Amino acid sequence: MDQRSSDTIEREAEAEPAEVAIELFSEAGSVEVVAASFAATSDPRLRRVMVSLVTHLHGFIKDVQLTEAEWATAIRFLTETGQMCSATRQEFILLSDVLGASMLVETLNNRSDGVLTESTVEGPFHVVDSPARDLGATIARDTEGDPCLVSGRVYGDDGRPISGASVDVWQANAEGFYDVQQPDVEPDRNLRGVFTVDDEGRFWFRTIVPRYYPIPDDGPVGELLRATSRHPNRPAHIHFEISAPGMRTVTTHVFVDGTPYLDSDAVFGVKDSLVRQFATVDDPYQAGEVGLPNPFRTVNFDVVLKHVDQSTARD
Numbered sequence: 001m002d003q004r005s006s007d008t009i010e011r012e013a014e015a016e017p018a019e020v021a022i023e024l025f026s027e028a029g030s031v032e033v034v035a036a037s038f039a040a041t042s043d044p045r046l047r048r049v050m051v052s053l054v055t056h057l058h059g060f061i062k063d064v065q066l067t068e069a070e071w072a073t074a075i076r077f078l079t080e081t082g083q084m085c086s087a088t089r090q091e092f093i094l095l096s097d098v099l100g101a102s103m104l105v106e107t108l109n110n111r112s113d114g115v116l117t118e119s120t121v122e123g124p125f126h127v128v129d130s131p132a133r134d135l136g137a138t139i140a141r142d143t144e145g146d147p148c149l150v151s152g153r154v155y156g157d158d159g160r161p162i163s164g165a166s167v168d169v170w171q172a173n174a175e176g177f178y179d180v181q182q183p184d185v186e187p188d189r190n191l192r193g194v195f196t197v198d199d200e201g202r203f204w205f206r207t208i209v210p211r212y213y214p215i216p217d218d219g220p221v222g223e224l225l226r227a228t229s230r231h232p233n234r235p236a237h238i239h240f241e242i243s244a245p246g247m248r249t250v251t252t253h254v255f256v257d258g259t260p261y262l263d264s265d266a267v268f269g270v271k272d273s274l275v276r277q278f279a280t281v282d283d284p285y286q287a288g289e290v291g292l293p294n295p296f297r298t299v300n301f302d303v304v305l306k307h308v309d310q311s312t313a314r315d
């Protein structure tokens with residue numbers, strides 16, 4: 001190698017950093033610099049999600065000109081949210097719920113196209129080992145509250161009834177509590193049960209009309225609601241999870257028309273199509289027929305499920 005060519009190499013080596021131009025962190029270029037750090041991510045979906053997350057997070061920080069004290073508060077809040085989580089309490093899901101994130105993910109992944117029964121949040125009070133009950137049975141294991149007959153029919157999106165569908169229901173009591181919130185007060189498995197529809201897709205069961213209730217607000221999420229002058233309440237509703245082989249499972253509620261908080265649900269779960277009148281029937285003969293005291297309330301909730309490829313069906 002002659003002197004000239006080695007000079008050239010040295011010059012090239014010196015020039016190299018300027019030519020490669022590694023971009024360092026700056027306020028203006030923060031998104032590009034951090035996004036570039038994900039360039040080698042082999043999973044393209046993860047790369048896309050992380051780059052978008054950084055883009056929006058940095059945009060948010062710049063938009064509100066976040067102070068160091070505010071960021072420290074946010075970190076404390078998220079730390080306490082994590083510390084509040086246990087086997088029976090999921091404060092992060094609650095946070096997702098009050099920010100409308102749960103409903104947005106639920107809604108965009110379960111489009112109803114005006115045909116299917118709309119979905120809504122599952123909430124924290126579902127149990128996997130709910131008791132199987134016969135059609136017509138009561139799920140109310142104590143007697144407080146307005147007696148109510150709930151009935152409906154499960155159809156596929158082709159309009160045909162689905163025999164053998166499973167209808168899992170759970171609800172709060174007439175004071176707005178779920179059994180799992182009052183283990184020493186309510187009977188075990190109160191106000192929950194799994195029904196199998198008949199050959200014509202029909203289901204019916206007896207219960208009481210639930211009351212509206214507050215979501216758990218004794219943790220960081222409650223603190224956030226109070227700091228932003230929001231109430232913690234959910235309008236009265238009965239939860240349903242309806243499934244059948246070859247159909248997309250729907251997790252939804254039926255809301256009691258006229259209940260408080262229908263227009264300000266703390267978790268944004270209300271959809272117009274899910275609100276039903278719980279009409280009063282004052283007729284001793286009908287009450288006797290359905291095994292309820294007179295007068296009683298009644299609601300009908302028909303459900304339409306989407307056919308899916310068996311291999312992609314949930315459950």
Ligand code: BEZ
Pocket residue numbers: 094097121122123124125215216234267
């Ligand atoms: C519920 O309806 O059970 C519920 C939903 C979201 C948060 C808390 C409770």
Ligand code: FE
Pocket residue numbers: 123125172234237239
């Ligand atoms: Fe609920």
